[in-house]
Amino acid sequence: MSPAADGAADGADRAADDAGGWLLGVDSGGSGLRVALARQRTGAGAAAERTDGAGAAGPSGRPEVVGAVTCPEPVRTSEAGIDAGHMAAQLVPAVRSLLADAGAGAEEGGAARIAAACVGAAGMATLGRGLRAELPGMLAEAFGVRRLALAADAVTAYAGALGERPGAVVAAGTGMIAMGTDLESWRRADGWGHLLGDCGSGAWIGRAGLEAAMRAFDGRAGGSAALRARAEAMFGAPLSVLPGQLYPRTDRAAVLASFAPEVARCAGEDPVAAGIMRAAAREMAASALAVCPGGGAVPRSGDGSAGTVGEDVRVAFTGGLFNLGEALHGPLRAALTEQLPGARVVEAAGGPLDGALLIAARLAVGGLALPSDPALLSVA
Structure with missing residues (x-):
């Protein structure tokens, strides 16, 4: 203690x-x-x-x-x-x-x-x-x-x-979950773990970054030489040993999440890393929308558009993942503008x-x- x-x-x-x-x-x-x-x-x-x-x-x-x-x-x-x-x-x-x-x-x-x-x-x-x-x-x-x-x-x-206000909160670290309430009931999105969900989380970002590194190692399309170099420095070369290091571990999600900061560091120069961060931000915004009072991913009109969120609905983001800085914050602002244009984004108290x-x-x-x-x- x-x-x-x-x-x-x-x-x-x-x-x-x-x-x-x-x-x-x-x-x-x-x-x-x-x-x-x-x-x-x-x-x-x-x-x-x-x-x-x-x-x-x-x-x-x-x-x-x-x-x-x-x-x-x-x-x-x-x-x-x-x-x-x-x-x-x-x-x-x-x-x-x-x-x-x-x-x-x-x-x-x-x-x-x-x-x-x-x-x-x-x-x-x-x-x-x-x-x-x-x-x-x-x-x-x-x-x-x-x-x-x-x-x-x-x-x-x-x-x-x-x-005790109505709204939505996205909590993101190794995993990711969104909770929302209108003070009558709770709405939950994701939080299903790194195998079935946690989309946009540290483990999700890290896994996507390592996949891009492995693609570069193989010479497949969609790979990132920058992420390959970061992965080799972090886990040891050649990357062919990584599956043997990773799969037997019981803390796989944490190991995957440990690579998320490397993805964020590459995002300013590497388009593949930048794409991963944008995709993570879109996933977070989608989860926030799904739990917002008055929002949700279910279409609200015949044109297939998502429901709107009132300007009085607060949305906050909390957790260690947001220490990644502008590499995540910038794409997240853009995703929120697109998916929750009416929400009031506030700093977690x-x-x-x-x-x-x-x-x-x-x-x-x-x-x-x-x-x-x-x-x-x-x-x-």
């Missing part, structure tokens, strides 16, 4: 808000388990959390984090699903450490209690049955958690980016851990506006 952010805020800084309970946010994914503790606000502070003036929790009302840690070991998964015991074995000590650093026990004269928590986890939608059955009891016993939300990481990414804390804060005051869903967002 290693520190990811600094500990407690000074009590004088919170004097304007009456002390409430504690809020817990968790983000579980391939890079480990991230845990954040925040203080529940009452009075004026709670009012700021509840609304941004438009009836939805917005960036200005996000909870005040008092400490955060990262447990670098990813939570185990198997055919049986996400391992609740393995998550609890890391989560419980991490939370106890955060509470101790925040002086929670000393302030409250005993064991601190957590008013509300949200756990966002990769694979929750398909592998979360056991976690939903076991984790609530574990956290209730350890910390007296009264309200617990269990969410797909795409939902916490949505909440972190847009809060925060990430999945921020979203988990926001959901916990809303649970604590009994006013979560995001729609519940048995697989995507359930409240215990």
